Amino acid sequence: FIAAGACVDFDPWDFLDITKRAPINNALPIVDILTLSATGSEMDAGGVISNPQTGDKIGRVAAPMLPKVSFLDPTNTFSVxxxxxxxxxxxxxxxxxxxxxxxxxxxxxxxxxxxxxxxxxxxxxxxxxxxxxxxxxxxxxxxxxxxxxxxxxxxxxxxxxxxxxxxxxxxxxxxxxxxxxxxxxxxxxxxxxxxxxxxxxxxxxxxxxxxxxxxxxxxxxxxxxxxxxxxxxxxxxxxxxxxxxxxxxxxxxxxxxxxxxxxxxxxxxxxxxxxxxxxxxxxxxx
Structure with a gap:
């Protein structure tokens, strides 16, 4: 969401507001280094973020948020x-x-x-x-x-x-x-x-x-x-x-x-x- 938010001139929370659902048309290139096997963010275009002020936790999927490069090295998860x-x-x-x-x-x-x-x-x-x-x-x-x-x-x-x-x-x-x-x-x-x-x-x-x-x-x-x-x-x-x-x-x-x-x-x-x-x-x- 940071990568997508950096490319717009409006409040990035509008991406997640169900009454607005602003389109995600662009994002900064994302490079991913996996350290925890769980969410699969290394190979999907989705993300979930919480807003403590509103008590919302919302997910969004958009092609521009797919990582350009992901590094998967199992040794990086040994400390989990x-x-x-x-x-x-x-x-x-x-x-x-x-x-x-x-x-x-x-x-x-x-x-x-x-x-x-x-x-x-x-x-x-x-x-x-x-x-x-x-x-x-x-x-x-x-x-x-x-x-x-x-x-x-x-x-x-x-x-x-x-x-x-x-x-x-x-x-x-x-x-x-x-x-x-x-x-x-x-x-x-x-x-x-x-x-x-x-x-x-x-x-x-x-x-x-x-x-x-x-x-x-x-x-x-x-x-x-x-x-x-x-x-x-x-x-x-x-x-x-x-x-x-x-x-x-x-x-x-x-x-x-x-x-x-x-x-x-x-x-x-x-x-x-x-x-x-x-x-x-x-x-x-x-």
Whole structure:
């Protein structure tokens, strides 16, 4: 946003004001040196910024913000703490989930690619936490970070981003790491969206990523998949699992839910209105 803001003569916050949404037509050349595998900024044209004065946390994507050059050296991530490594893994997984859990069908190649990315993160994040200077683990996480959000897995699908808009409202108000907020929200969102219409996607996820027995009943597989994801996030990665554990209560739920849906509907895997988001946040309390 600094690079884009330097090229205009108006307030750069107008890029993010939903009533203005000023176009981003130009930006100073951006050179990126990756030091944390998580957001994928090294290979995407998006960014997120918070405005403490307004309590907003807003993202924007524009081609001029794509880095001209990115340097990816896994040794630059050796010093990342186990906690931030875990949060980065949760963020990467969420980027993939937002694209994977969709009603679009017949995307076999992209599905396989996304499942491979998920399995890579699940395999290597714990290794990187135990062995911070493990080059293989850091390299695989670094590459997964880039490919999870560089646009390839979009594949022309309808976008299904739901967890990120909800989490942005959490971290706009509270001092919570983005990846941790996503880790807390995602399994609850999955449970909330599970129904007879969506269950097949959970089955594919559970069978192909976690190796669950495909002969089980679909709802059983779906429940096991969500539970196995929760165990990975809160057991293997040792992330906190509820909002009270990170000092967040119900005070701002209605406010956050309203802003997450921007007064309308989040048209994701399952359409979410303000009341739906409030229920998902409530599920995060225990």
């Amino acid at each position: 703490s186990p906690y931030q490594t875990a949060c980065g893994a949760a963020d990467m997984l969420s980027h993939i989930f937002e694209e994977y859990f969709t009603t679009d069908k017949d995307l076999f190649m992209l599905d396989c690619f996304m499942e491979g990315l998920m399995k890579t993160i699940i395999r290597y994040a714990p290794i990187a936490m135990r062995e911070p200077d493990n080059y293989e683990a850091r390299a695989n996480l670094m590459w997964a970070s880039s490919w999870a959000i560089n646009g390839f897995i979009d594949g022309g699908k309808r976008q299904a981003w739901s967890c990120h808009p909800i989490e942005h409202e959490l971290s706009a108000i509270y001092d919570i790491t983005h990846g941790l907020g996503l880790a807390i929200i995602t399994p609850r969102w999955m449970k909330y969206c599970l129904n007879d219409t969506t269950v097949d996607r959970y089955v594919q996820f559970g069978v192909n990523v976690f190796g669950i027995d495909a002969s089980l009943e679909p709802m059983v597989i779906a429940d096991k998949a969500i539970n196995m994801l929760s165990e990975f996030l809160f057991g293997t990665l040792a992330l906190k699992s509820t909002l009270p554990e990170v000092g967040i209560d119900r005070t701002n739920f209605a406010h956050m839910a309203r802003k997450a849906v921007q007064g309308g509907v989040l048209h994701g895997f399952v359409p979410l209105r303000q009341t739906d988001v409030e229920k998902i946040l409530e599920m995060c309390m225990e």
